[in-house]
Amino acid sequence: MAAAPPTRPRRLLPLCLGLFQGALLLFFALFFTYDKPSAQAGDASLVANQLYSIFPLFQDIQVMLVVGLGLLLTFLPRYGLSALTHNFLLLNFSMQWALVIQGLLHHFHHGQVHLDLRNLLTAEFAAVTVLISVGAVLGRASPCQLLVVAACEVPIYFASEWAIVTRLGILDVGGTITIHVFSCYFGLGMSKALFGAVRQPVHPKETPTPSSDLLSLVGTLILWVFWPSFVAVLCQPGDAQHRAILNTLLAMSASTLTTVVASSLLDKDGKLSPSHLQNGSLAGGVAIGAVADMAVPPVAALALGSLSAMACVLGFRFLTPLLARKLMLQDQCGIHNLHGLPGILGAVASTVAILVASKDTSGSRFSQVSPAGGNVSEAAWGLGGDHSAGGQALCQAAGLAVAIGGSLVAGLLTGAALRLPCLAQLPERLCFDDSLYFKIQDQAKSLGLGGTDEEGALALKEQV
């Protein structure tokens, strides 16, 4: 029962990964070094202080990605080990690959690349986009296909970030547009191209059990707790960072309550849907990223959190089934509801916030907002004063459009590449099952916690 898969793709994964590791070693040997030691004692203390200000946030983000996101993906009852492992593997592969590309792109003309915690953080952000995108095909794609996705998406992410942040100059401290919207539409494009016009039937192993839902909810809670660190880590220290943390906390708190309201109202018995809760509570964190460090009032964060949770729950209830029916679009984890819709809301909110803030600072509340008027609101936007408010608002909208358009096209191309014959698509009956990737006991015979003692022991003895 546990499948007799073709041998070739079985060796493809370790061979590709092994080659990549070898190339990585060579590349690091040639191009990477650490920062020069700081000579003065005062510098050492400065380095230490910088480290203490970023390292706890970095660790929070690592917990989010490795433990939180990993657990969130374990809602498929027989695919928990694979979901956790593939997430972990992809994070590491994408991060290393992002370091290589970063090295080539940004630092090559300076010779040696000086590695520090900030490089790793940027590389990790690139890896996040991969982790989000593959949610659309969770359980239906092989690890080789996932690696191909990572190999394609990371450079495209850097290109997209260069276009919309460096060239267009959008403000997006928490990655709402650059990370969430980008990775969502990349993932949807890839899923569409991979599965084509064939509608995937509901698979018997696709339905969560109470215990897999529970573990997945624990993942959500871990993400929920540490999300403020993700949004605030790249902010200007001081007021802006403090504000980003508070805005994120408020938005996510509002999301949680609104998710319960919306999910309960949409069910005829008033029951909650676990998947709504697992995703909706986080929607506020996705949406707030673009405005988190701006001088918006607290009520705006609350409202944005509520709206995005509503969009997320409505998306699960109505939009995902509609897209599946009309466009044959497969979105296993509902990334469009958690990252797409709230991301768009957040981008729109950032446009509005910039327009409103510019009116405020030139109007009656001028002196109240800041001692230095426009300068502060510009400082709050983070990139200095080379745009007027209207121009900046336009940039945000243009950035959103570029992110959606570019990622969709790139995703479609990547999805087409996944259909190459050498990457043999999984047959439907083998999907969603750990036993394809792991040497584990057959679950039917396993000595499960609910199984009976004697039978299990007997079954085992026969095996042994």
Add this chain to the structure above:
Amino acid sequence: MAAAPPTRPRRLLPLCLGLFQGALLLFFALFFTYDKPSAQAGDASLVANQLYSIFPLFQDIQVMLVVGLGLLLTFLPRYGLSALTHNFLLLNFSMQWALVIQGLLHHFHHGQVHLDLRNLLTAEFAAVTVLISVGAVLGRASPCQLLVVAACEVPIYFASEWAIVTRLGILDVGGTITIHVFSCYFGLGMSKALFGAVRQPVHPKETPTPSSDLLSLVGTLILWVFWPSFVAVLCQPGDAQHRAILNTLLAMSASTLTTVVASSLLDKDGKLSPSHLQNGSLAGGVAIGAVADMAVPPVAALALGSLSAMACVLGFRFLTPLLARKLMLQDQCGIHNLHGLPGILGAVASTVAILVASKDTSGSRFSQVSPAGGNVSEAAWGLGGDHSAGGQALCQAAGLAVAIGGSLVAGLLTGAALRLPCLAQLPERLCFDDSLYFKIQDQAKSLGLGGTDEEGALALKEQV
């Protein structure tokens, strides 16, 4: 089988929550703003430093409340999703509600409320009392009833805190009296008034399974690890905070060993009871709160940890069954053993510590304890020198009495309110079951990890 519940209360929860969210938005729009930006560069660096000193501790506390406490409550094998979700929902609701009340109470006369991380922390402390109290009725109260409890308890907590901290001037940096004792007796009063003189029979779904006990123990461990942050977050930075952390670590370490000793001695086969371990290991953290930052010797922290763990285990073994039999008192999680008894011990310890410290500083060890004698011990008490040692000790005792009396009365009134007809009490047979609140597969048919493959798949196919 999964119940045909009345429709009205089904809509009550989302409607109430929705209205609350709307009112909250309005209130925040009118009254809340962020701190003014700090103009000078030096200020910005100061703000950043303050943030780095409080934010990691704040995150630790969030992990405790959202993940740790949530998991601790999953010991009911079929109520894990609900326990985790209700805890999460109540935390968010209570925190928002506490922000509103804080705004009205403390800051209204200054106009706009300036929101910062410290406000959120105080609001979170108010929310903790709700999370503790509802442990007494875990699995037997509907979400609507839980929201009513939160709505009542938060303002009463602020009143009680004002009375015993601001007016009486008790010293209680870790919330032993103000949080743990208060919420315990509030919860017990509420439970008594809610269930009246009817003794609740043992429910078949009430008994933990090994896997639910395991998850609950993981929750305990998370709480255990981060408890020092909870106790020390509001301490004076420097020596007092360092001492609070060390005292808490020592007390909880002693608790753990004593719990194993006591639980093992009380069983005829010497076996441990999972519930003793889940609660007793934390008893030291509850008790140490009132004395954590005082100049007590390390041995006192160890002894207090041991004693409180002993009280907790003995409470589970003898007092809870006694109270259930004599007073028909329902205490599902044993909050009296974890928060009540250790809390009282901690309050008594704080009285003793103050009396002993005052003798020490006027006696032979005067010069050894501090360069400035009495001033330091007063500084160690945290509130300056408006009480003599005897007076301060009296205050601690009076504060304990007020906390117990006030919370009992308030709890009884709240419990009576929960019996209002519109809040329809759950019938006994529906208790302790996730399927009442969640759209999940029926557990009997679910494709559990221990179930057999073929049957599960068949059952699912029939459903689909």
Add this chain to the structure above:
Amino acid sequence: MAAAPPTRPRRLLPLCLGLFQGALLLFFALFFTYDKPSAQAGDASLVANQLYSIFPLFQDIQVMLVVGLGLLLTFLPRYGLSALTHNFLLLNFSMQWALVIQGLLHHFHHGQVHLDLRNLLTAEFAAVTVLISVGAVLGRASPCQLLVVAACEVPIYFASEWAIVTRLGILDVGGTITIHVFSCYFGLGMSKALFGAVRQPVHPKETPTPSSDLLSLVGTLILWVFWPSFVAVLCQPGDAQHRAILNTLLAMSASTLTTVVASSLLDKDGKLSPSHLQNGSLAGGVAIGAVADMAVPPVAALALGSLSAMACVLGFRFLTPLLARKLMLQDQCGIHNLHGLPGILGAVASTVAILVASKDTSGSRFSQVSPAGGNVSEAAWGLGGDHSAGGQALCQAAGLAVAIGGSLVAGLLTGAALRLPCLAQLPERLCFDDSLYFKIQDQAKSLGLGGTDEEGALALKEQV
């Protein structure tokens, strides 16, 4: 069925632990105190800053040991509660015991011992060695036996650390030799002496289930995330600490990918083995400890991570079965593969790194590496300049030899002590079962998540 064990050893555990707690209280009362309060305001701010620099890392390490390592050990499907609890109990016991010994050894001649967070950290490091060693006999040793192991191993650890760090002057900031290699061979020696020449048969409860493997993998991920804190906590603040964090991150990232490659290549179907993944991903963290803060290039950290993961996976596949067959060596958790082999690799790497660095700094790259040449590389080694590079390299090798030899002998003696009649060895059929140590429902009758509702309820009613 749940066993009728002899009564005496049942009382032995609580009695021993109780006596130990009493003695500890006495000892603390006599010898321990807190640091004197710092009188000046400037000092207070300094103390606060020192606290903020060490406390977050300390908490990270606590999470690793209590939650991460505890969960990692839950791969035995019916022994999860015991594995988690014994780990927790041993950590607390060993830490307290280490504090006592530290007090006696290092500070006795100064009178009172001044307790601070750094003392606790050192005590915790001593406790780690116990937690690692007992992995060799997981599930087959009683709690009493585990306490005897802790009682023996902690003083021997301090002796070994004194010999190889203080006397030989080895450089080992992350504990590769002093902690990992030492505890591994101590554990193997103990296991050999305890089980003698009797080969333990495969026990039916020994095989992990998918759900126990999943929980264990979560433990791995938690350890993986926080490992950089473990390695860097005792580094010099500033550049060295920054470098230690980066090196650890790189090594563990390389380990993860290499583990997947190696595990997949070794299986004929290309499937991963969960135990390889659970251990191999951490191998890089073990190996990097000895060189983490040295001025090695990033590529060295990557290469070391890859090599150690390879050694770990090959060890699981070939060496462990070989040792079991030839030497009748029982190693339940595979500590030799996770701590032994990567530890030796790390020690060898540190020797090489010192030799290479000395050539570099006296050669053409002299001025590039540091403004002050040899001084910096010596500073990077951490212990000042009393050794030449060659001498230091020799010391590393000698330290490794002393750690292996000493710990093996000490472990054999400890294992022999575990065979004392008063510590009654568990009969084989009772191993690996929580019900021997916990008052839990019999698993066969338990209302497991996969069980049927009616049967479970009936079974419970009969019991009640």
